[in-house]
Amino acid sequence: MERKKVAFIISSLTSGGAERVVSTLANSLSEQFDITIITLYKCKPFYPLNNSVNVVSCKNSYSGNASVFLSVKNLFGFIYTIFKLLKRHKIDIAIGFMSTTNIYTIISSNLLNIPCIVSERIHPEYSSLNNFWRKVRRFIYPLSNNLVVQTHDIKVYFESFLKPKKITIIRNPLAPELLKNRDSSVEKEKIILNVGRLTNQKNQEALIKAFHKIQPKEWKLQLIGSGKNKEKYKALITELNLQNSVTLLGNINNVFDHYNKASIFAFPSRYEGFPNALTEAMAFGLPCISADCPSGPSELIENNINGFLIPVDDDNALENTLRLLIENPEKRVTIGDEAKKSTSSFEVDYITNQWKKLITSLLSK
Known part of the structure; x- marks a missing residue:
């Protein structure tokens, strides 16, 4: 029987949660389907891809600070290019990731009369979408065949x-x-480890300040990721005289080395879609402290059993829970062991089977 052709459509394949998910799913699904990834902008994939996964791009580069005219031009340009690529590669089903890309995907798929799935990766109430795109999303999303979300909270919103x-x-x-x-x-x-973009959303500033207040002897704080707050955090580290104990490591490929070596994972985010880094840290057996933000952490962590949930933006709770784990190595082991056990249902075969079931059901209609 001829293999069905599946296309993932995403802005780029740089480092990031959505990009890792697309790369992981593309590799896993390529055992059963012919997989093409369509990116809006050309870039070298940050995460490994199987040789059988085909990557094509709509444009060579991203042009920021677009005028309204250029934004509208881009909208129609991307829809037309995605339409052509789906047709050229004889795609049977398209899967969009992220809101604006989802809109391009739905319109292009409907023009070709092929089924499409779209996937949201952030809690929509905290999305950076402007009012125009929110209204378009409300109008266009019902034209998709299915929307994939990560949490019950996000499902209720849509x-x-x-x-x-x-x-x-x-x-x-x-x-x-x-x-x-x-x-x-x-x-x-x-x-103490944190993994994520250096942004206000991820709130690493609170973690740096908590570390400074505790001043734990011989302990280090390591932040993996890049983002617009990098210079701000560098200045804060210097101001607090933490240059010898707090390190900004940037984007790295060997994050597993740091998960293996770290003793505590701290995640003070203000909001999430579904926190990949927190899931990864738990899978590596790290005792994790997470803000109980919308959405995801409360569906991963049972407080004081397989991790700790603290209120969002509660600096005292972050400081006190860090101190608790720093001072109790036995607690770190117990919580970490429970964390590792609780993430078995996130392993790729289990998740891929759910995607296969959804894709197959839509292709059979």
Whole structure:
């Protein structure tokens, strides 16, 4: 039987949660389907892709600070280019990731009369979409065949303008290339770890300040990721005289080395879609402290059992919980062991099977 052709459509394949999910799913689904990834902008994939996964791009580069005229031109340009690429590669079903890309995907797919799935990756109430795009999303999303979200909270939001039966909750898969590097024999070091973009959303500033207040002897704080707050955080680290104990590591490929070595994972985000980094840290057996933000952490962590949930923007709670784990190595082990056990349902085969079921059901209609 001829293999069906599936296309993922996403802005780019740089480092990031959505990009990792697309790369992981593309690799896993390529065992059953012919996979093409269509990116809006050309870039070298940050995460590994199987040789069988085909990557094509709409444009060579991103042009920021676009005028209204250029934005409208881009809108029609992307729809037309995606339409042509879907037709050229004889795609049977299209899967969009992220709001604006989802809109391009739905319109292009409908023009070709092929089914499409769209996937939201951030809690919509905290999305950076302007009012124009929010109105377009409300009008266009009902034309999709299915919307995939990660949490119950996000599903409830979209039920205001989408039929509940057209919304499916599927968690993010843990990347197998990451999990194969889990090594419990690595000696733990006195490191508090955070992984994520350096932005106000991720709130690493609170973590740096909490670390400064505690001033734990011989401990280090390491932040993996890049973002617009990098210079601000560098200045804060210097101001607090933490240059010898707090390190901004940037984007790195060997994040597993840091998950293996760290003793605590701290995640003070103000909002999430579904927190990949938190899931990864738990899968590596790290005791995790997370803000109980919308949405995701409360569906991962049972407080004081397999991690700790603290109120959003509660600096005292962050400081006190960090101190608790720093001073109690036995607690770190107990919580970390429970965290690792609780993430087995996020392994790629389990999540891929849910995607396969959804894709197959739409292709059979």
